[in-house]
Amino acid sequence: MREVCHFHADEDVAGIRINDSGEQSFTCPRTTGHPVPGKYSWLVAPEPADLPGLSGLAEELGLRVALPAAIGLYPGRWVEYGVVEAAYAAANPKDFGLLVERYGHTAIKAKQYTASAFIAATLGRLSRSGDVLFHAGPATGRWNYNSQISWWSLPPAPDWEQRTSWLDLGQSMDYVPGNTETHGEDV
Numbered sequence: 001m002r003e004v005c006h007f008h009a010d011e012d013v014a015g016i017r018i019n020d021s022g023e024q025s026f027t028c029p030r031t032t033g034h035p036v037p038g039k040y041s042w043l044v045a046p047e048p049a050d051l052p053g054l055s056g057l058a059e060e061l062g063l064r065v066a067l068p069a070a071i072g073l074y075p076g077r078w079v080e081y082g083v084v085e086a087a088y089a090a091a092n093p094k095d096f097g098l099l100v101e102r103y104g105h106t107a108i109k110a111k112q113y114t115a116s117a118f119i120a121a122t123l124g125r126l127s128r129s130g131d132v133l134f135h136a137g138p139a140t141g142r143w144n145y146n147s148q149i150s151w152w153s154l155p156p157a158p159d160w161e162q163r164t165s166w167l168d169l170g171q172s173m174d175y176v177p178g179n180t181e182t183h184g185e186d187v
Helices: 056-060 063-071 081-091 093-103 115-128
Strands: 002-004 012-014 024-028 040-044 078-080 133-137 149-153
Touching (some): 063 081, 063 115, 081 115
Antiparallel strands (some): 024 040
């Protein structure tokens, strides 16, 4: 099982099973950007089989449909996280604007929990239910300060060589309301 750090939307972490009930421990390897300096750890208990995949704001915004639709714009390909975010924002500008207003975005101001973290966490939940597929991979363009970032696809899994990156598309951060970056590779 893998999770995205609550404070780094671009940090994918592998879990370590800690007991027979399926509970897993996760530790973000970064030592900055957490509420308390140092590495950040959290536990995840297995969800009951009958628990719905999404709830709260993610359900209200229809992300079970909207996020796979954003990935579906690139059929048969693995899509880098930033491409998914930009596609979702273009198709759902009001909803994305609401997320940015509520959580902020690093294209506006550095912040620990952002709209990107919320979307990445929601994608993680969708991957656990099989709605989308996850693959860790290289970060490009704006996110190239990370060694890895999440990549997403719709089932069935395409060949890993079939990828669409942020850098491939030469995108900018213009889709973020209040964006202060001048071009897509600023961090």
